[in-house]
Amino acid sequence: xxxxxxxxxxxxxxxxxxxxxxxxxxxxxxxxxxxxxxxxxxxxxxxxxxxxxxxxxxxxxxxxxxxxxxxxxxxxxxxxxxxxxxxxxxxxxxxxxxxxxxxxxxxxxxxxxxxxxxxxxxx
Amino acid sequence: xxxxxxxxxxxxxxxxxxxxxxxxxxxxxxxxxxxxxxxxxxxxxxxxxxxxxxxxxxxxxxxxxxxxxxxxxxxxxxxxxxxxxxxxxxxxxxxxxxxxxxxxxxxxxxxxxxxxxxxxxxxxxxxxxxxxxxxxxxxxxxxxxxxxxxxxxxxxxxxxxxxxxxxxxxxxxxxxxxxxxxxxxxxxxxxxxxxxxxxxxxxxxxxxxxxxxxxxxxxxxxxxxxxxxxxxxxxxxxxxxxxxxxxxxxxxxxxxxxxxxxxxxxxxxxxxxxxxxxxxxxxxxxxxxxxxxxxxxxxxxxxxxxxxxxxxxxxxxxxxxxxxxxxxxxxxxxxxxxxxxxxxxxxxxxxxxxxxxxxxxxxxxxxxxxxxxxxxxxxxxxxxxxxxxxxxxxxxxxxxxxxxxxxx
Numbered sequence: 001x002x003x004x005x006x007x008x009x010x011x012x013x014x015x016x017x018x019x020x021x022x023x024x025x026x027x028x029x030x031x032x033x034x035x036x037x038x039x040x041x042x043x044x045x046x047x048x049x050x051x052x053x054x055x056x057x058x059x060x061x062x063x064x065x066x067x068x069x070x071x072x073x074x075x076x077x078x079x080x081x082x083x084x085x086x087x088x089x090x091x092x093x094x095x096x097x098x099x100x101x102x103x104x105x106x107x108x109x110x111x112x113x114x115x116x117x118x119x120x121x122x123x
Numbered sequence: 124x125x126x127x128x129x130x131x132x133x134x135x136x137x138x139x140x141x142x143x144x145x146x147x148x149x150x151x152x153x154x155x156x157x158x159x160x161x162x163x164x165x166x167x168x169x170x171x172x173x174x175x176x177x178x179x180x181x182x183x184x185x186x187x188x189x190x191x192x193x194x195x196x197x198x199x200x201x202x203x204x205x206x207x208x209x210x211x212x213x214x215x216x217x218x219x220x221x222x223x224x225x226x227x228x229x230x231x232x233x234x235x236x237x238x239x240x241x242x243x244x245x246x247x248x249x250x251x252x253x254x255x256x257x258x259x260x261x262x263x264x265x266x267x268x269x270x271x272x273x274x275x276x277x278x279x280x281x282x283x284x285x286x287x288x289x290x291x292x293x294x295x296x297x298x299x300x301x302x303x304x305x306x307x308x309x310x311x312x313x314x315x316x317x318x319x320x321x322x323x324x325x326x327x328x329x330x331x332x333x334x335x336x337x338x339x340x341x342x343x344x345x346x347x348x349x350x351x352x353x354x355x356x357x358x359x360x361x362x363x364x365x366x367x368x369x370x371x372x373x374x375x376x377x378x379x380x381x382x383x384x385x386x387x388x389x390x391x392x393x394x395x396x397x398x399x400x401x402x403x404x405x406x407x408x409x410x411x412x413x414x415x416x417x418x419x420x421x422x423x424x425x426x427x428x429x430x431x432x433x434x435x436x437x438x439x440x441x442x443x444x445x446x447x448x449x450x451x452x453x454x455x456x457x458x459x460x461x462x463x464x465x466x467x468x469x470x471x472x473x474x475x476x477x478x479x480x481x482x483x484x485x486x487x488x489x490x491x492x493x494x495x496x497x498x499x500x501x502x503x504x505x506x507x508x509x510x511x512x513x514x515x516x517x518x519x520x521x522x523x524x525x526x527x528x529x530x531x
Contacts, residue, residue: 055221057221060337116178122473
């Protein structure tokens with residue numbers, strides 16, 4: 001039995017659309033540009049790292065590894081990044097990162113945070 | 124009639140000839156040629172230093188006279204926030220890693236002499252006045268641990284658990300006379316002094332401190348201990364010549380009720396803050412350096428600076444104070460003139476200036492530029508760079524001249 005060519009194309013198109021939608025649902029937070037992502041990863045590893053550790057295994061601040069964060073709702077983690085935690089040394093980062101970037105950072109933390117590639121060389 | 128058979132050597136004799144040759148050949152091709160050769164040339168260690176390559180678990184051994192890297196030593200674990208103290212003879216560096224690793228590095232052989240993982244999460248350490256004990260301060264599980272400086276054998280532990288069961292992170296550890304160590308408890312807000320004159324059975328005294336101490340210093344003469352407080356406007360100060368009086372607050376209310384600015388990195392305190400009868404201290408949540416008289420302990424001035432100060436370090440002659448800043452202003456360095464009590468120079472040495480270390484006489488300062496992968500050497504008189512060294516994500520710079528100073 002031969003599948004008519006048009007039907008084949010439609011089926012392939014639907015399959016592709018479904019795959020894409022699925023991928024977006026799994027990773028629903030919009031990603032920043034590659035350049036900004038590299039910067040954000042560097043900030044989290046190095047500068048958040050001054051309290052949370054380069055490996056995010058904790059220090060003055062708590063560990064930010066996926067196993068530790070697993071039972072914490074993402075919204076409250078985003079709120080902590082954006083607004084800080086009064087009464088603790090955790091400062092608000094709004095202004096340094098946007099709320100959307102904070103959401104992206106939290107999504108990465110929950111999955112296991114990427115390695116730092118450093119900043120691009122200075123001009 | 125002579126037979127022409129050559130004489131045969133008995134095996135033991137043959138080995139006696141061959142073995143020394145093999146040993147000589149093998150030793151000639153061992154690793155670390157540069158520094159071993161240097162050691163063979165009987166060099167001193169007084170001008171050596173250690174630079175932390177924080178992201179790679181590696182340290183560089185540097186020659187501050189030649190301004191060059193002599194060797195690197197790998198395998199030191201997680202070196203975020205690593206710090207170093209030196210043995211009394213300045214031959215060995217004790218490197219304290221974030222992952223609880225304590226590594227003793229032989230500066231002349233450029234190799235690890237001993238290494239232990241002593242806790243889950245550590246923040247630094249100190250060495251006793253007699254050089255026999257290395258004490259580490261821990262975040263997790265808290266407390267301090269004392270090790271034999273020779274072998275790194277664990278001798279004793281003091282758990283910082285208070286009456287309500289709270290385990291406190293330990294900050295601001297410093298060495299005092301008589302093999303005593305002083306430190307602060309972040310959660311409990313107390314200052315403790317542990318006496319290790321019997322190293323396996325330390326005795327500990329407790330004092331009130333202040334809310335959320337983040338780091339502390341002891342003056343070079345061992346008399347004053349000052350703990351910076353995150354949780355209140357002020358610092359806790361103890362006169363150790365009058366320990367019975369406990370601690371008192373200095374610079375109370377320096378923020379005068381103003382809403383604090385965000386602190387993106389905690390300042391670091393060491394004896395370098397004291398010069399000419401004054402202490403130069405970073406404010407918390409204010410972009411200021413606070414100046415206090417060390418007789419009256421009253422504020423005598425404050426200097427507005429670029430951002431949240433992290434290191435506020437007196438040049439060893441006390442004529443200037445060099446200040447670096449928290450993220451996102453960590454590309455700046457400012458110099459304060461101590462006579463005029465104002466900023467005299469504003470510099471941009473590089474990206475991510477994490478640490479500064481003066482040569483002991485103050486003629487040069489070395490600055491780590493983390494995000495440029497460089498260490499800059501500056502002439503402190505001209506404020507101009509002399510040269511730079513390549514270093515991967517450098518943080519702390521530690522010269523062996525610290526070996527002779529209390530509180531370092």
